[in-house]
Amino acid sequence: xxxxxxxxxxxxxxxxxxxxxxxxxxxxxxxxxxxxxxxxxxxxxxxxxxxxxxxxxxxxxxxxxxxxxxxxxxxxxxxxxxxxxxxxxxxxxxxxxxxxxxxxxxxxxxxxxxxxxxxxxxxxxxxxxxxxxxxxxxxxxxxxxxxxxxxxxxxxxxxxxxxxxxxxxxxxxxxxxx
Amino acid sequence: xxxxxxxxxxxxxxxxxxxxxxxxxxxxxxxxxxxxxxxxxxxxxxxxxxxxxxxxxxxxxxxxxxxxxxxxxxxxxxxxxxxxxxxxxxxxxxxxxxxxxxxxxxxxxxxxxxxxxxxxxxxxxxxxxxxxxxxxxxxxxxxxxxxxxxxxxxxxxxxxxxxxxxxxxxxxxxxxxxxxxxxxxxxxxxxxxxxxxxxxxxxxxxxxxxxxxxxxxxxxxxxxxxxxxxxxxxxxxxxxxxxxxxxxxxxxxxxxxxxxxxxxxxxxxxxxxxxxxxxxxxxxxxxxxxxxxxxxxxxxxxxxxxxxxxxxxxxxxxxxxxxxxxxxxxxxxxxxxxxxxxxxxxxxxxxxxxxxxxxxxxxxxxxxxxxxxxxxxxxxxxxxxxxxxxxxxxxxxxxxxxxxxxxxxxxxxxxxxxxxxxxxxxxxxxxxxxxxxxxxxxxxxxxxxxxxxxxxxxxxxxxxxxxxxxxxxxxxxxxxxxxxxxxxxxxxxxxxxxxxxxxxxxxxxxxxxxxxxxxxxxxxxxxxxxxxxxx
Numbered sequence: 001x002x003x004x005x006x007x008x009x010x011x012x013x014x015x016x017x018x019x020x021x022x023x024x025x026x027x028x029x030x031x032x033x034x035x036x037x038x039x040x041x042x043x044x045x046x047x048x049x050x051x052x053x054x055x056x057x058x059x060x061x062x063x064x065x066x067x068x069x070x071x072x073x074x075x076x077x078x079x080x081x082x083x084x085x086x087x088x089x090x091x092x093x094x095x096x097x098x099x100x101x102x103x104x105x106x107x108x109x110x111x112x113x114x115x116x117x118x119x120x121x122x123x124x125x126x127x128x129x130x131x132x133x134x135x136x137x138x139x140x141x142x143x144x145x146x147x148x149x150x151x152x153x154x155x156x157x158x159x160x161x162x163x164x165x166x167x168x169x170x171x172x173x174x175x176x177x178x
Numbered sequence: 179x180x181x182x183x184x185x186x187x188x189x190x191x192x193x194x195x196x197x198x199x200x201x202x203x204x205x206x207x208x209x210x211x212x213x214x215x216x217x218x219x220x221x222x223x224x225x226x227x228x229x230x231x232x233x234x235x236x237x238x239x240x241x242x243x244x245x246x247x248x249x250x251x252x253x254x255x256x257x258x259x260x261x262x263x264x265x266x267x268x269x270x271x272x273x274x275x276x277x278x279x280x281x282x283x284x285x286x287x288x289x290x291x292x293x294x295x296x297x298x299x300x301x302x303x304x305x306x307x308x309x310x311x312x313x314x315x316x317x318x319x320x321x322x323x324x325x326x327x328x329x330x331x332x333x334x335x336x337x338x339x340x341x342x343x344x345x346x347x348x349x350x351x352x353x354x355x356x357x358x359x360x361x362x363x364x365x366x367x368x369x370x371x372x373x374x375x376x377x378x379x380x381x382x383x384x385x386x387x388x389x390x391x392x393x394x395x396x397x398x399x400x401x402x403x404x405x406x407x408x409x410x411x412x413x414x415x416x417x418x419x420x421x422x423x424x425x426x427x428x429x430x431x432x433x434x435x436x437x438x439x440x441x442x443x444x445x446x447x448x449x450x451x452x453x454x455x456x457x458x459x460x461x462x463x464x465x466x467x468x469x470x471x472x473x474x475x476x477x478x479x480x481x482x483x484x485x486x487x488x489x490x491x492x493x494x495x496x497x498x499x500x501x502x503x504x505x506x507x508x509x510x511x512x513x514x515x516x517x518x519x520x521x522x523x524x525x526x527x528x529x530x531x532x533x534x535x536x537x538x539x540x541x542x543x544x545x546x547x548x549x550x551x552x553x554x555x556x557x558x559x560x561x562x563x564x565x566x567x568x569x570x571x572x573x574x575x576x577x578x579x580x581x582x583x584x585x586x587x588x589x590x591x592x593x594x595x596x597x598x599x600x601x602x603x604x605x606x607x608x609x610x611x612x613x614x615x616x617x618x619x620x621x622x623x624x625x626x627x628x629x630x631x632x633x634x635x636x637x638x639x640x641x642x643x644x645x646x647x648x649x650x651x652x653x654x655x656x657x658x659x660x661x662x663x664x665x666x667x668x669x670x671x672x673x674x675x676x677x678x679x680x681x682x683x684x685x686x687x688x689x690x691x692x693x694x695x696x697x698x699x700x701x702x703x704x705x706x707x708x709x710x711x712x713x
Contacts, residue, residue, distance in 0.1 A: 022350075027342060034349055041356045048364035070246075071363065074312055078356055081319045088326055089345060095330075096338045 002051040007043055014040035027093045031086065038082040045071045045078065179228045183237045183250045186221050186260065187304045189214050194296035201289035208275050211292040215268045215299060222260035222303075229257045230673065234680075234690040236309070244691050245370050249309030251691060254677035255506060259306045259435055262510050266427050266517050267299050269656045273521055274420035276648030291331065298324035298424070305432050309691060310370045311359050314436065318355065318400070322348050325429060328421045329413065336416050344413040351399035351406075358392040365389060372691035375443040375684040383449075390450055393440050401433025403491060404461035407484045411468065414483075415476035415533075415633070419524025422476065426483050427517035431509055434490045438505065441494055442681045452585070454495035459589050462488030462596040469603045474633035475523045475533040478607060482559065482600055483516055489596075492589055493574050496581055502678035504573035507671055511566040511663055515558045518656040522552040525653060526611060531642040535607055535630060540616030548645075549612045551653055556608055558660055560601030566663040571597060573671065 014036050022033025053067035193214030200207045229235055234253040238244060252260070274291065301320030308314035326348075330341035363369055365385055366377040378386060399406040410430070414422050441450065465485025472478040490512070493505030523533055529545045530538045542549045558565040571593060578586040610627065663670060680686050 022346075030346055034346070034353075037350075037353055041353050041360065044357055045360040045363070048360045070369070071360075074359070074363070074369070077312070077316065081316075081323075085319075085323060085326075085345075085349065088323065089342075092326075092330060092338060092342055092345070095333050096342060099335045099338060 003047045004052070007047050011040050011043040011047065014043065027096060031089050031093060034089070035082075035086065038078075042075050042078055042082075045075050179225070179232070180235050180237050182221050182225050182228075183235050183252050183307055184239065186218055186225070187300050187307065189217055189221070190296045190300040190303065194293040194300065197296060198289075198293040204278075204289075207289070207292050208278075211271060211296055212268070212275070214296060215264065215271055218299065218303065219261070219264040219268055222257065222264045225252055226254075226257040226261050229254055230676065234687070236690055244309075245368050245373050248313055249370055249372070249691055250307045250313070251309040251371075251687075252307055253680050253687065253690065254673070255435075255438070255681055256306045258506060258510065258674065258677055259431075260303060262513050263302050263306070263428050263431075264299075265659065266513060266656075267295075267302075267424060269652050269659075270420045270424045270427075270517060270521070271295065273423070273524070273649050273652035274418075276646040276652060277418075277420060277524075290327065294324045294327045295424075297321075298328065302428060302432060306435065309372070310368075311362065311374070312369045315352070315355055315359060318432070318436075319352060321429070321432065322352065325425060329417045329425075331418060331421065340413040340416045343409055347399060347409040351396050354392060354399070355396035358389065358396055361392065362389055370691065371439070371443055372684075372688045375446075376688055378444045379447075386445070386449065390441075390445055391453075393444075394437065394450065394453075397433045397436040397440070398457070399433075401430050401437060401487055401491075402484050403433075403457055403487060404464055404484075405457075407461065407465065407487075410484055411472075411477050411480040414480045415474065419521065419527060423517045423520035423524065426480065426520050427513045430483065430487060431513055434487065434494075434509060437491070438494055438502070439681070441497075442502065443684050443687060446682075446684050448495075448497040451495050451497060454491055455585050455589055458488045458491035458495055459592045460488075461485065461491060462589075462592050466596045466599045466603070470599060471629055471631045472603075472633075473535045473627075473630035475526060475535065475538075475607055475611070476520070477633055478603060479516070479519055479523060482603065485596055485600065486512055486516075486559070489571065489574060489593060492593065493577070496574075496577055496586065497682075498577055498581060499675070499678045499682040500580065501574065501577035502682050503671065503675040504570060504577050506674040506677055507566075507573060507667075508570035510670070510674070511558075511570045511660070514656060514660045514663060515555055515567060518653060518660055519552070519555040519559060521649075521653040521656060522548060522555055525645055525649065526552065528643040528645050528649075530611065534632060535610045536622070536627065536632065537619060538611040539614045539619040540612075542612040543616075545645075547650060547654075549608075551650075551657055552612070553608055554657055555660070556601075556604035558664075560604055561597040562601065564664060566660060566667055567597075569664070569667045569671075 018033045018036030018038075018040055020033070021029050021036065024030065024033070049068040049071035051067075054061045054065045056066045056069040193210050197207045197210045200210060225235065229252055234251055237250040239248040239250060242248070274295075278291075298321050301317050301322070301324060303317075304320060305314050305317030308317055326341065326345050329344055330337045359369060362374060365381055366374050368374060368377070378389075381389075395406070402410040414425055417425065441448075441454075462485055465481050465483075465488065469478050469481035469485060472481060489508055490505050493501045493508060525545075525548045526538070526541065527533045529548055530541055532538060558567045561567040561571050575590045575593065578590050614622070
């Protein structure tokens, strides 16, 4: 079995650095260490496929030139798994940072929208969709506007929409102040 | 019957997808997960009967033949593991449903719990039916990823703290497993278990040693074998009671299953007997000494869990068909009894408000049913005749005396001592929590409690919660199952003996995967640079 020396050295360096960083106290560094060791392992799988060759499965390649496809398949799967786990770890690290910043309060913080009732939420949605309609309408007219729509007209419609948006936003502001 | 093999993995996954979509409809979600696990239980029972009668069920996924495609294979050992884990998963799920109904689901986000739990089940089943190392790795990763979520459910400070330790430890073991797969592929040119089994004996002895030890370390971390067991007693007790129960019962046993499978297949000459014996003895002793010092019932049980892994390693180390049969029996016994005890601890937590022995008392009067559940489970785990714990240990010791090495006699001694110390630890726990009157709890001094150390994460809050009939029912049915193992120990031991006969010679397994022999594979192997096997 022949393998590239560069890859072997790279793998060894990544393993060493990864293990070293993983032993740190900081969780972010543990994550970096995990990424390094994980990718070093992927390299190890790749090295196990032996000498380089032409792509497999494509028709026309002779069996002797072909590179072993199985390690590549294994690598791909391993990369996907590592990716998922990394995302989960990041979420947990963020959560633990959050808890460390806030102490026990972190557990008891309530959702800022928890007090909103379903009706209020519906109102907010309805009014914002009204605003969207108004803006879309004015834009349509502006595009259509072969000189028939004056600039003042559009501006008036826009301020109207803005005014309605402000009006619908204000009750919520009051709620937050309370 | 071969259709059942992939189905048992796909069905829980499908259930998980449906349960995730039904996140807001709790009742439907519960219905989906209960139904899919019930179906999995029925399928694994059918598989066990069929496999026992007609021999291993082999599926070449996508009709790609064995060394190139993915092989799924269910032999008797796999079928036994499938059935017992499906039963446990179902029982614990019912317990969790009962707890969710009582709590009103404020503590745990149930919309996440059910899908994750089903993914855990699918991962477990996948690991048991896998016919090649990489599929086994994928199964492990599925169940581990689900276990990370279940352990940190709710995201409270304590759970995040222990969760990160658990995750990092599991990740390291997974990476070791992956490296082992890479090296095995480099050495043998395949990841199919059956083909590795055929090529492994041709490798030089030192390469075999490296590969074997790497696999042992990777699985040893998962199975919580002594030097690698430090993470378990810290992480398991923090999770919600049903999660702890299912972790304790099943997750470590997947590691034991993997060790059993790879040792018997790859190293039939039992080269690793001596290191396994030493590690088994240390696991037994160190684990149970840890249990003696624990004031918290869940931590105590976690330490006994670590300790009793030693019995199974001992059986694998002896390696005779009788010892393997005893090991399989012990695995089945241990899965059921640990799950029962952890569920009972969950009930204690609710009726007593805490699981710390220094604050519990007088529970015998207030909740006699929980007392009986814990008492019978404790006797069973401690190995009192006539329970299955006693039968399993006797079978192991008997298999050991037939081989009769001096170190085996030492280990039998250690095993008997561990059994007695387990009984002591659990009897003391029962005495203090149930037998001791409530009014003696304050200013209690006794030589029994002198050595007890509190849980470092103990919050000291006494908050009693009600228990629902479903929770008690689930625990009781688990207990009935352990008693069933005792009553039907004869037929079950016959079954495990047949299972051991299957796996104690690799040729049965190899013949099942390659009915036409492996001769034609070596020439046309896709790994064109494969040279290892011929040397």
